[in-house]
Amino acid sequence: MEQKPHIRIQDLSVFFGRQRALKNITIDIPDKKITVIIGPSGCGKTTLLKCLNRLVEPLDGVKVSGKIFVDEEDIYDPKVEVTHIRKKMGLLSQKPQVLPMSIYDNVAYGPRLHGQKNKKKLGQIVEHYLQMAKLWEEVKDRLSEPASRLSVGQQQRLCLARGLAVEPEIILGDEPTSALDPQSSQNVEKRLIELKNDYTVIVVTHILRQAKRIADYIAFLYMGELIEHGPAEGVFANPKDPRTRAYLTGEIS
Amino acid sequence: MRLLKDALASKVMLVLTFFPGLVVFLIIIGLYLRGRPILAEKPLFSLLFSSSWAPGRGDFGFFPFIMGTLWVTAVALIVAVPISLLASIYLSEYAPRAVQEFIRPMIDLLAGLPSVIYGVWGVLLIVPLVARIAPFFGGTSSGYSILAGGLVLAIMIFPTIIYVSLEVISSIPYELREASLSLGATKWETVKHVVLKKGLQGIIAAIVLGLSRALGETMAVLMVVGNIPKVPQSVFDGGYPLPALIANNYGEMMSVPLYDSALMLAAGVLLVIVLVFNVLARIILVRVERRAG
Incomplete structure (x- = not known):
């Protein structure tokens, strides 16, 4: 790879109790590209993704070994603050998880946590990121409504805006279109492709056609092992x- | 034949379902009929707001008892709600699995203890404790007081509130917490802004359940509260909640005229208080629901 990798995973293994979910994964994830992790269900794709922002924590029978470097910083180092790691990444989950508050507050949630108190600035941030997620036009007149009233597709774009508002460097998507209708899916895919100009995007999917549409770089996981990875074509x-x-070819799925 | 059985089963279940509702209705009618004699002689207003209680002289003022009930319940809630909420948050969000498995059965056990045991324990421990600490707050107390009653009640309603709010909090999907965490929120921020907000309805329901139990609890309170028919001025004073009044005196009214009727009316008042709180809770719930969408 000619470019400097954004994330380097070295010999990562994860155990849930006695079960081994990931086996010695080593991979470099390129900067400002879309990396798509594919593989059959239960192969560890989601676990791998969640390790990247430490949502998989060594607790209650979970064991994590190996190292993950983000910007050359070992994120599982006990000295590293976990909120600092997570702030670097925006997460899109399978089902959009809107927070139980208004549309506005959903986007303002992150910036507020990180100390932005200026009302005017917050307003600008909210508008900016809703624009970026192409949701602004649809919600600008009802920002104070509960976010749960939005359609699922809109909710997923809201989650994207909310994730972007903490100014991450990396976007993580865990099958981000699996709960969406084809139109909304396409909408989210387009956003992801636009985003790779400024962000490193990592998406987990089991939809091969989606992988083909958006991937620059592919990692194939099978039964917890990284079988193959390289440029998508x-x-x-x-x-x-x-x-x-x-x-x-669809022989295993 | 099978179809007949099916039809029959559904009819029987329908009747059985209506039965509890019918009982509530019958109780209300019964209390009203038995309470009518005293209402015929004295205006309701003076019964409710007079502080003079001397059945021998024909004075039946319920105000001290109503206040006793409200005070004891208020103390119980003030003590129990924060502690139970924090406990259920700890158990669902922070506690390692081993701690959870150890504590949960204990909470269930606490819920199943007969109230007289709480009463005895209150007499042995809480009453002397209250008597001991009263001077620090510039009062004296025999220990048999509103505070003792409230504390015993608080402990009795812990399990209810903890159990229900624990159920509510654990039903919130983990992915929602992840969404908040992934934005760089700490665990506590996530609990405060997301988990509690999402679970607010259920938590209110849990508190109402505790409240209803506190309003009606008789035995344990009766044993420690002092049973003094005066409006309490501080938590160190004795009080006399409505359930205790009824339980203590029903059957020992001798032939004091109207006494029986007065106690029935007291029961009716208690019922109304419980109803009012339940309706209020319903209104709050609907509000919360509307806001959450």
């Missing part, structure tokens, strides 16, 4: 491992 056109080929 290469992996799709010419998979090296038989299991990758089997997955891409």
Whole structure:
């Protein structure tokens, strides 16, 4: 890879109790590209994603070994503040999780936590990021309504705006379109493609066609192991491992 | 034949379902009929707001008892609500699984203890304790007081509030917490802004359940509250809540005229208080629901 990687994962293993969810994963994730993690359900895609912002914490029988470097900083180092790590990343989950508050407060939530108290500035931030998520026009007249009244597609874009508002460097998407209708899915995909100009995007999906549409870089996970990874065209056109080929042709899913 | 059975089953269940509602209705009618004699002789207003209680002379003022009930309940809620809420937050958000598994059965056990045991324990421990600390607050107290009653009640309603709010809080999806955490919120910020807000309705319901229990609890309170028919001036004074009044005197009214009727009316008043609080809670719930959307 010619570019400097944004995230480096070294020999990462995760155990839930005695079960091993991830086995010795080592991969560099390129800066300002869309990396798509594919693989059958239960292969550890989501676990891997959640490790990146430490939502997988070594607690209650969970064991994490190996290292993850974000901007050359080891995020599982006990000295690192977890909120500092998480602030660097925006998360889009499978089902949009709007916070139980107004549309405005959903976006302002992060900036407020991080100390932004100026009302006028907050207003600007909210507008800016709602624009960026292409939601502003639809909600500008009802910012004080509970966010739960939005449609699911709008909620997912709200979650995107909310994530962007903490000024992350990385966007994490955990099957971000799985609860959405085709139109909203396309909408979210477009946003992700626009975002890679400024952000490193990592998306988990089990929809191969989606991976083909948006991926610059592909990582294929199977039963907790990283089988193959590389630039998207290469992996799709010419998979090296038989299991990758089997997955891409639909023999295993 | 099978269809007949099916039809029959649904009819029987319908009747059985209406039964509890019918009982409430019957109780109200019964209390009203038995309370009517005293209402015929004295205006309701003076019964409710007079502080003079001397059945021998024909004085029946419920005000001290109403105030006794409200005071004891208020003390119980002020003590129990914050502690139970923090406990259930700790158990659901912070506690390692081992602690949870250890504490939960204890809470269930606490809920199942007969109230007389709480009463005895209150007499042995809480009453002397209250007598001991009263001087520090510039008063004297025998210990048998509103505060003792409230504390015993608080402990009795812990399990109810903890149990219900724990259920509510644990039903909130983990992904919602992750959404807040992933924005860089700390655990406490997540609890404060997201978990409590999301669970507010259920938590209010939990508090109302505790409140209803506190308003009606008889035995344990009766044993520690002092049973003095005067409007309490401080939490160190003795009081005399409505349930205790009824339980203590019903059956020992001798042949004092109207006494029986007065106690029935007292029961009616208690019922109305419980109803009012329940309706208020309903209104609050609807409000919260509307705001949450």
